[in-house]
Amino acid sequence: MAPRVGLTAERLTAVGAELADEVGFDQVTVSELARRFDVKVASLYSHVRNSHDLKTRIALLALEELADRAADALAGRAGKDALVALANVYRDYAREHPGRYAAAQYRLDPETAMAGAGxxxxxxxxxxxxxxxxxxxxxxxxxxxxxSVFHGYVSIEMGGGFDHSAPDTQETWSRVLDALDVLLRTWPSAP
Amino acid sequence: MAPRVGLTAERLTAVGAELADEVGFDQVTVSELARRFDVKVASLYSHVRNSHDLKTRIALLALEELADRAADALAGRAGKDALVALANVYRDYAREHPGRYAAAQYRLDPETAMAGAGxxxxxxxxxxxxxxxxxxxxxxxxxxxxxSVFHGYVSIEMGGGFDHSAPDTQETWSRVLDALDVLLRTWPSAP
DNA sequence: GAAGTTTGCCTAAAGCTATTAGGCACAGGC
DNA sequence: GCCTGTGCCTAATAGCTTTAGGCAAACTTC
Structure with a gap:
């Protein structure tokens, strides 16, 4: 039916990541992925151990992309400039790729986590x-x-937790970063 | 087989919450819940619309419990004392009831969210x-x-994100709360 | 206390996902 | 042009979700 489509773990992971962004990471299913490749479900199991393995790969991909963006953003910046840039990397990535961002939160076993971009x-x-x-x-x-602040803010914002209250979230985000900058400059030393 | 066991939406929700704490919120399944009541799966559908409805009820239960604890903790406290107390409510609840805490993050449609304890x-x-x-x-x-800080810290800590680095998380938690207290007292006014 | 009605749990069935075992054919090596 | 092997397929099992319709226990009413 679909002879030699050219499946690889990498392609599955990449398309799986797109799928996550479209339908949500928890809706990423081996079956849906097979459909996208116009291939029978069983065929994927030669390339990916199981559903958990697939999700782990997507998570690692997301962590890597995020780390790459962060490295880019930090290059040549320092102080508050760097702080804002890094913060925006996380927030923007979550907005552009909500499924991947969710994937980056997927719980990995310690060894995998150490090997990955975490x-x-x-x-x-x-x-x-x-x-x-x-x-x-x-x-x-x-x-x-x-x-904590980056992840907490982004995940509440994405979850719509800030939706039904007044000032827009962009304003809050700026003021929070201002506050963090001040805090880091005047960090209270140990008691 | 199990005549008149006395199922109600409330009991399903309560046991569902326990189940969540034991196996994780995303592992909460109508089938497993039926097993716990020694009842056939279909029987649950007279009390709960579907799986999403069940999870929503558990989420609302968790939000309510959490709000109750928070109200208790804040009573008679002010300033940093109150800050620390409230922060610990979230953290302790997540540690004691990881499944319920995860449930509290379950995305609710706006009307449900407004009606609930959010x-x-x-x-x-x-x-x-x-x-x-x-x-x-x-x-x-x-x-x-x-x-953001409360949720972010707790969810990273629960996810094991702080596991493979040096100082223990209790120490960090205290210092973070110290820092937040200072920050709130010296909050940088608008530019 | 018997008859009727409601209600609560059951059986049955269809559709989806995950996963494994074994088959057949196309691609590349010779 | 044959031969081997990899790659996708068919088939099958098992679990979860959800709906439709049945039967009997429990409540209501006299």
């Missing part, structure tokens, strides 16, 4: 903090705070 | 901010920031 992200946030004057362990605390 | 949450965060000196629109910005 580490790059915290390293880049640390790099950004070089523009501020923080020593360990405050730097780690700050890395975690930034991750 | 509004109570933002009202309480606003109440907490009375201890700080913020006028609109900064108050709204601050509400959103706090929501």
């Amino acid at each position: 580490v790059r992200h915290s390293r880049m946030t640390r790099a950004l903090l070089r523009g501020y004057d923080l020593d360990e362990p405050d730097q780690t605390h700050a890395v975690r705070l930034l991750g | 509004v109570r949450h933002s009202r309480m965060t606003r109440a907490l901010l009375r201890g700080y000196d913020l006028d609109e629109p900064d108050q709204t910005h601050a509400v959103r920031l706090l929501g």
